[in-house]
Amino acid sequence: MIRLDDLTILVLAVDNGSLSAAARVLNIAPAAASAAIKRLEAELGVRLLARSTRSLALTQEGERYLQHARRALADLQAGQDALALGRQAIGGDVSLSIPSDLGRNVLTGWLDDFLTEHPAVALQVRIGDRLVDMFRQRVDVAVRYGEPQDSSLVALPLAPDNRRVLCAAPAYFARHGMPKTPDDLRQHNCLLLALSDTTHDQWTFHGASGDGQAHVVRVTGNRIADDGELVRRWAVAGHGIAYKSRLDVLADLRAGRLQAALTDWRGEAAPLHLICTHRLTLSPTLMRLRDFLQERIAGYLADA
Incomplete structure (x- = not known):
């Protein structure tokens, strides 16, 4: 039978980088932590950790099992928390x-x-x-x-109905013109957000006819950031067109610092x-x- 404290030691060892560190967190002997992992591996019939005197890494089986161990511990903790909800x-x-x-x-x-x-x-x-x-x-x-x-x-x-809004400073549109269709964005400087090594340079729009057809356009620009606030600041400063959550730019739209474009198209859901x-x-x-x-x-x- 799998023991709860063995699962705890497995998760702590992975999170802290070693069995010794897990033992220190739990205030137990390193040998006890090592015995717990061996007991768990014997129960499961697979090796979970590839370990040496200086390093510890999950095996492929360990990678698969870890998420289940985390979920089991979280569910047990959630059960304890749920019992106390009425008293909190x-x-x-x-x-x-x-x-x-x-x-x-x-x-x-x-x-x-x-x-x-x-x-x-x-x-x-x-x-x-x-x-x-x-x-x-x-x-x-x-x-x-x-x-x-x-x-x-x-x-x-x-905010389940929030969508993205295509927008730029009025001064930008005065210099470069207002796009009439999503394809026109290829001729504009678009301000891009990049997260987790992925640049969000494909912008999706839906026609006002409500036929459900999505129109995707790949855009380019000379400014890319991993911070949404910086993208909005660039837009307000007139450096290009942004495709932002309406919640992010609502105050700027109301104050006239930004102007919405392609308003007869529905923006991407956000x-x-x-x-x-x-x-x-x-x-x-x-x-x-x-x-x-x-x-x-x-x-x-x-x-x-």
């Missing part, structure tokens, strides 16, 4: 990851208001557009555009979600945060 008040530490542009210019102000309403909550905020490993970096929830690539994560909708590792990990604090953000986003979109 809104409060405690929350680690939150938010995207660069929306995070700095919209969400941080709302989070200030959330903390004013709930002074027993303490927030640790990570800002950036690169996806975080919510298991390794111990992030409770993340605000992200699109569906999570990891199917084991849970995505709760915050739903905003609150992402967590498991539905049972949603404490009353996280549920209140989800409701709070939903209310603020709805009001933000509805403001004249």
Whole structure:
């Protein structure tokens, strides 16, 4: 029978780089940690770790098994947390990851208001557009555009109907003209976002006829960034055309700093979600945060 503490030692050994480090975390002897891995390997009938005196690496079987071990431990912890949900008040530490542009210019102000309403909550905020490993970096929830690539994560909708908007500064359009069709973008300087070594240079539009046909155009430009806020700043400064989430540029559009283009085309879907590792990990604090953000986003979109 597989023991819970053996799974814990496996995960800690991988996360900390060695069995000795895992033993120190658990305050046990290194020999006990080594015995736990041997016991687990014997139970499964495969070798999980290729280890020497100085290094430790997962075997192919170990790679496959690790995700199941993590999920099993998370489910057990979630079960303990679920039993206590009814007794919990809104409060405690929350680690939150938010995207660069929306995070700095919209969400941080709302989070200030959330903390004013709930002074027993303490927030640790990570800002950036690169996806975080919510298991390794111990992030409770993340605000992200699109569906999570990891199917084991849970995505709760915050703005399910949000879409991308093609936009640039009025001065840019005055110099270079307004595109009439998506294909016209090939003649424009497009401001690009690059994440995880992938440059998002294929922009998708849908015709206003509602026939569901997608029109994809590959664009180019002389400015590429891994930070969404920088892309928006370039657009406001008149350096080119950006294809941004409407939530990111709504204030600029309303103030006239940016002007929307191709408004008779529907932009690419960019739903905003609150992402967590498991539905049972949603404490009353996280549920209140989800409701709070939903209310603020709805009001933000509805403001004249």
